Amino acid sequence: MxxxxxxxxxxxxxxxxxxxxxxxxxxxxxxxxxxxxxxxxxxxxxxxxxxxxxxxxxxxxxxxxxxxxxxxxxxxxxxxxxxxxxxxxxxxxxxxxxxxxxxxxxxxxPVAAKGIKKVWRWRYRCLGCGKTYNDDIKECPVCGHGLKSVRGR
Ligand SMILES: [Zn+2]
CATH class of the missing domain: 3.40.50.1010 (5'-nuclease)
Structure with a gap:
């Protein structure tokens, strides 16, 4: 469908x-x-x-x-x-x-309906040092590179 x-x-x-x-x-x-x-x-x-x-x-x-x-x-x-x-x-x-x-x-x-939302969350990985964050921050506080969203668990 x-x-x-x-x-x-x-x-x-x-x-x-x-x-x-x-x-x-x-x-x-x-x-x-x-x-x-x-x-x-x-x-x-x-x-x-x-x-x-x-x-x-x-x-x-x-x-x-x-x-x-x-x-x-x-x-x-x-x-x-x-x-x-x-x-x-x-x-x-x-x-x-x-x-x-x-x-x-x-x-x-409705999007809020049960079963539509998946259980896993997005995480954000630094393109420079590879550290991951839970929040969508603009740049990595460690090395200053941008972040890319990745699937978390
Ligand atoms: Zn970094």
Missing amino acids: TLVLDSSALFEMQDLPGDDCVTVPGVWRELERHGDKRIAYWEGILRTSSPSEGSLSEVRKAASGSGDSGRLSETDIELLALALELGSPLLTDDYSMQNTARLIGVECI
Whole structure:
């Protein structure tokens, strides 16, 4: 089963919840804007797809009918349209997206739901000396090099 993921799902999760996960181009821009260190990791396992104009306009119509238009970003609309087009569930905790999804018959799975979050955590390893840290600090206090996210246990 294909799952569509929004950026809040990616911020929240430690790993993808399925083998076939897809997102829209706008989500990558949001991850970049937040300086997410896991972009390279997600890029290796997460597909990107853009919805058609037809599904986009269907979502816009539903959102304006429900009054959610103002609360949905262009990226939110793309995600809903992609989920609609693929007939796939959408992983999101966003209320307006959930509300609009209901109107167009897209199933939403809340990210906070049991089983979605994985148990392991991210750790951050210094590219210079190799020391690892639990927190995403800007640079290594020992040698001043940058850090890279790695899977911890
Ligand atoms: Zn270091």
